[in-house]
Amino acid sequence: MTAPTGNRDGTPLLEAHDVQRRYEAGESTVHALRGVSVAIRRGEFVAIVGASGSGKSTLLHLLGAVDAPDAGRVIFEGRDISRLSDAEATRLRLLRVGLVFQRFYLMPTLSALENVMLPMAEAGLAPAARRARAEELLRYVGLGERTGHRPTQLSGGEQQRVAVARALANEPALLLADEPTGELDAATGAALIALLQRLNADGLTCVLVTHDAALAQSAQRVITMKDGRIVQDTGASPS
Amino acid sequence: MRLRFLRAPHVALLCCSLLAGPSLLGAQTPRDTVIGTPTVPLAPGRVAPSVRGIAIDERIAQDAGVRVGDTLRIAAEAGTTGEPVVVDALVRRSADPSEVARSEYRVRLHLDHLQRLTNAIDRVDRFAVAVRPEAGPSAVDSLLAGVNHVAFGFRAHASRDVAVESSRTFQVVDRFHRAIGGITIVASAVFLLCILLLKVEERRRAVAALRLAGLSRRTVALSVIAEAAVVAVLGSGVGAAIGWVATLAVNAHYQRVFRTPLTFALLTPRIALFAVSLSLVLGIVAGALAAWRLVRTPPLTLLGR
Numbered sequence: 427m428t429a430p431t432g433n434r435d436g437t438p439l440l441e442a443h444d445v446q447r448r449y450e451a452g453e454s455t456v457h458a459l460r461g462v463s464v465a466i467r468r469g470e471f472v473a474i475v476g477a478s479g480s481g482k483s484t485l486l487h488l489l490g491a492v493d494a495p496d497a498g499r500v501i502f503e504g505r506d507i508s509r510l511s512d513a514e515a516t517r518l519r520l521l522r523v524g525l526v527f528q529r530f531y532l533m534p535t536l537s538a539l540e541n542v543m544l545p546m547a548e549a550g551l552a553p554a555a556r557r558a559r560a561e562e563l564l565r566y567v568g569l570g571e572r573t574g575h576r577p578t579q580l581s582g583g584e585q586q587r588v589a590v591a592r593a594l595a596n597e598p599a600l601l602l603a604d605e606p607t608g609e610l611d612a613a614t615g616a617a618l619i620a621l622l623q624r625l626n627a628d629g630l631t632c633v634l635v636t637h638d639a640a641l642a643q644s645a646q647r648v649i650t651m652k653d654g655r656i657v658q659d660t661g662a663s664p665s
Numbered sequence: 666m667r668l669r670f671l672r673a674p675h676v677a678l679l680c681c682s683l684l685a686g687p688s689l690l691g692a693q694t695p696r697d698t699v700i701g702t703p704t705v706p707l708a709p710g711r712v713a714p715s716v717r718g719i720a721i722d723e724r725i726a727q728d729a730g731v732r733v734g735d736t737l738r739i740a741a742e743a744g745t746t747g748e749p750v751v752v753d754a755l756v757r758r759s760a761d762p763s764e765v766a767r768s769e770y771r772v773r774l775h776l777d778h779l780q781r782l783t784n785a786i787d788r789v790d791r792f793a794v795a796v797r798p799e800a801g802p803s804a805v806d807s808l809l810a811g812v813n814h815v816a817f818g819f820r821a822h823a824s825r826d827v828a829v830e831s832s833r834t835f836q837v838v839d840r841f842h843r844a845i846g847g848i849t850i851v852a853s854a855v856f857l858l859c860i861l862l863l864k865v866e867e868r869r870r871a872v873a874a875l876r877l878a879g880l881s882r883r884t885v886a887l888s889v890i891a892e893a894a895v896v897a898v899l900g901s902g903v904g905a906a907i908g909w910v911a912t913l914a915v916n917a918h919y920q921r922v923f924r925t926p927l928t929f930a931l932l933t934p935r936i937a938l939f940a941v942s943l944s945l946v947l948g949i950v951a952g953a954l955a956a957w958r959l960v961r962t963p964p965l966t967l968l969g970r
Contacts, residue, residue, distance in 0.1 A: 513882075521879065529870065533875070544880065
C-alpha cells in the first residue's frame with residue numbers, strides 16, 4: 427500500500443510553543459488555550475483527550491493551520507505557520523495536512539470517488555492521476571467497490587472512511603481528526619480505529635481529538651487537557 | 666345602420682359598415698379573409714341581378730347555420746319584410762386586437778345595393794383608396810395634400826396615420842406589460858438570490874469542510890457561481906418551455922372564446938433567448954453575492970465553532 431507517506435525518524439514534525447487562544451463570548455473572554463507547548467514527532471499516533479471546553483479542539487485547529495494563536499508559535503516541518511495568510515494556510519492544509527471531522531461533510535451531489543478527487547483537482551493533479559489515486563485510496567479504506575456511490579448511499583462508517591480517503595488525497599504529512607468516531611456505532615468506530623492504526627503503521631503521523639476511550643487507548647501517546655492546559659502527556663520528550 | 670337578419674330563428678342585430686368600391690368583397694381591412702365563393706364584381710354599366718349577393722361574417726354562418734348559397738332576407742328596418750339575398754361568400758375576420766371583444770355581426774353588400782337598401786344614395790361614412798404598390802410615401806403624401814386641399818366635409822388620412830391613431834390604446838397596454846415585466850424581473854432576481862442564499866446556508870458545513878481540506882476561496886466562489894448559473898439557465902429554460910405550452914393553451918382558449926385568429930400570448934425565440942440570457946446574468950450576480958457572503962466567513966464560523 428502506498429497511500430500514506432511519512433517516516434519515523436523521530437524528529438519533530440509539529441511543535442507548539444506557548445500558544446494561547448482566547449475568544450470573545452459576549453462581554454466575557456474565554457481562554458481556550460493558556461500557553462500550551464507540545465511537540466509531535468514524525469510517525470506518532472497521538473490522542474488528545476479532555477473534558478468538553480478543555481481546549482483540545484482549539485489546539486487541533488492551531489496545529490492544522492485552521493486557526494491562528496493569539497500568542498505563541500506553531501512550527502510545522504520547520505516553518506512557522508502561526509501567522510499565515512488565509513491563502514497560505516489553505517495551501518498548507520491542501521498539501522500537507524489532512525483533516526477529518528466528527529461529521530463527514532462530504533459533498534452530497536458527488537460520488538465517493540469525486541469527493542476524494544476534489545482536493546487533488548485543487549492541487550492541480552492531472553485527471554487520470556487523480557482518478558487512479560482516488561481509486562487506490564478508496565481501496566485502501568475498504569471502499570474499492572463503492573467508488574460510484576453517493577454519500578447518501580453509504581453508511582456512516584463508509585462515509586467516514588471516504589472522508590479519511592479525502593484527507594489523504596494529496597499525501598499529507600499529518601492527519602488531524604476531531605472526534606472521528608463520534609458519529610459511529612461501536613463496531614464501525616472500531617473499524618475506523620483499525621484503519622487509523624493501519625495508516626499510522628504505514629508511516630502517517632496522526633493526531634486525534636477524542637472522547638472515545640477505545641480510540642485513546644489505541645494511541646501511542648495520550649495528551650490530557652484541562653482548562654486550556656496540558657495536564658498529562660504520556661509521551662512527552664524529556665526537556 | 667342596422668339590418669335585421671330575418672332568416673334566423675332569433676333576431677340578430679347586424680352592424681354594417683358602408684363599403685365603397687366596385688366589389689362586394691371589398692374587405693374592411695386588407696387582412697380579412699374571404700372564404701366560400703366570391704361574387705364577380707359588378708362591371709360599370711352592367712345590370713345587377715334581381716337577387717343580390719352578400720357576404721357575411723363567418724360568425725353568423727356558424728351561429729345561424731348559414732352556408733354559401735343560402736337565401737336570406739334582409740331589411741333596413743326591423744319589422745319590415747325585406748328582400749331576398751343570396752350568401753355569396755363568408756368573411757373571416759382578420760386578427761385585429763381592436764375588434765377582438767366586439768360581438769356584433771357584419772354583412773357586406775354591394776355599394777349600390779347598400780345605398781338603395783338604406784335609402785342613402787349619396788352618403789358614405791368612409792371609403793378606402795388603394796394606391797399602386799410602386800407609389801412611395803411621398804406620392805401618398807402628395808395625393809393626401811391634394812385631396813384635403815379641395816375636400817369639403819371630409820378628410821383623407823394615410824393608412825399608417827390611422828394605424829398609429831387606432832393603436833394608441835395598445836401602446837399603453839404595451840407599456841403596462843413592460844412595467845409588469847420589469848417588476849417580475851426584479852422580483853425574480855430577489856427570489857433567485859434568496860434561494861441561492863438558502864442553498865448556500867444549507868451547505869455551510871460542507872463548504873467549511875472543503876475550505877478546511879484546502880479548497881481556496883476562489884474555487885469555492887467559482888463553484889457557487891457556476892452552480893447558480895447552471896440553475897438559472899436550466900430554470901429559465903424550463904420556464905420558457907412551460908411558458909410556450911402556456912401560450913398554446915391561452916391562445917387556444919381565447920381564440921375559441923373570441924373566435925379570432927389573434928395571437929394573445931406570444932413566445933418568440935428572441936424572447937426565450939432574452940429570458941435565458943437575463944436569467945444567466947441574474948444567476949451569476951446572485952451566485953456571486955451568495956459566494957461572497959460564504960467565503961468571507963471563516964471556516965470554523967461556518968462550522969458553528
